[in-house]
Amino acid sequence: MAICPVCNLKFGNNDFLALSEHFIGKAKDSDPLHVMWLNRNLTKTKADKKGLEPLFRNLYDLNGGGIKSWIINRFVSEYRGNNPHPFIIKMQDYNKYILQGYAVEHYFFLKQWVRSCSAIISKTDYNDVQTYEMENMVTEYFGNGKKPHIELLLDMAEGFGISRKKIMETKPLKNTENAINRWREIAQNNGWIEIMAAMHSLELIANSALRPYGARYDYFNLGAFDNNNVPETVKAFLMEGYHSDNAHSIEALNIIEKYSRDYNIENIQDAYLASTYVFYNYLEARIERGEMIENKQY
């Protein structure tokens, strides 16, 4: 299949012409979401369907490499390259409101995270896949002697004076809710390798070894956090994620690459594109929540 990541609409295998027509139609109606996606991912120049089709073909082209390097290259280019995600920019300095926004919205992300990881286990017999997901769920959600990521997140929020109870009673922002709905749909309807590509690619956001792929920004400025104004709870949360996401994201991509020859690569790419589209918006929700907190609207 080919996919429109904005609408989550699916087209025939390799049917990049129909996909281009869809985008041109949306652009004609001045739909800002489709235009923004085109600008960010394909071209900033106005194109007709004949001009767009080779760009989509090129987007899906593995360029002789595997799915692993395709995903890393795509992710770096959209999130951490010359035109990084605004959240990455914000994280280059210490801003307590951004971190508070992060804490609130990310709680809902992690509640969905465990549901996606367990869906993967439920859909495969491969022991290495199951064990990988099990360990990921333990680190992120359940804990095992050590505090899981979700507890460190709630500790960070509490350090800022936002109680666990308050977060749990919060309705996530629209972008977060939309993202969760799409991830839930992927977990329910897609195959294990597609869910894996959709979800674990997102852990590349914090991977610190992506310079060779063109990353120009770290997830956060390690230096900026080396000061006494930053609460210990913040450091504990960020450092833990920083270390575990390095291993998590690459190990998952290695597993996907290993099994990918037995699966439809285009469907794996679709799942990646569908997921990173809502992830982009979800990261904006972290900023939006931070601004609400700064303006005393939360």
Place this chain on the structure above:
Amino acid sequence: MAICPVCNLKFGNNDFLALSEHFIGKAKDSDPLHVMWLNRNLTKTKADKKGLEPLFRNLYDLNGGGIKSWIINRFVSEYRGNNPHPFIIKMQDYNKYILQGYAVEHYFFLKQWVRSCSAIISKTDYNDVQTYEMENMVTEYFGNGKKPHIELLLDMAEGFGISRKKIMETKPLKNTENAINRWREIAQNNGWIEIMAAMHSLELIANSALRPYGARYDYFNLGAFDNNNVPETVKAFLMEGYHSDNAHSIEALNIIEKYSRDYNIENIQDAYLASTYVFYNYLEARIERGEMIENKQY
């Protein structure tokens, strides 16, 4: 919904007349599976649809109790009451072939088990449900310092001279395969509380505290295993399951009971009936495999 556990065919809510018609039709065609189910669960006397309908209504009746006691009463009556499952009878003495058959077929059961437990996690936000399933998966499948149930099973098989490799390369018997297919379908399509009822009710097979519900047989004769002919690997496997299934089954039923008021009870009952139907046949596959081994056909 009402369900035919044999065909997994669904009828309208409370439509026990249509369900009765279905069974009468099958009985007229002398379908042995439907007749056997009727004999085991409703009546040994030939009945018309008018006679059968109140029996089905009665089967689904909670009798003023909750879903927990309904499940326990049903399970005990079908598996461990006056007319127990043949596998229970076999297990009252030590029979090494039966245990070898158990080891071979149960490997495939446990491979599906972890898929069902993780499907439950993937479909709920309730933390107590997720934690329960996580701990169950660790005990049964992944291990955590201690050997998981599946490793103890493979140890038992090895003790009998059946290698892990051989088991993993075995095609499960038809009854086992059919059961796994149905459990997989339930894990994919049903809600979390229905999957929970479908799967964890099965752990009642080894629960040692069911005398008050009318259980007349233990899962296995503890006394028979108190002898030197029984390999240590067999004792380790049986005793571990014996202890963990006690806690597992009742804790799961308590969780189901706690949340059941927010869900359609009849759908939970359907899931239970659909699952125990294939479980009955699956336990027969353990005997069948044991006989194959005894006759050197495996």
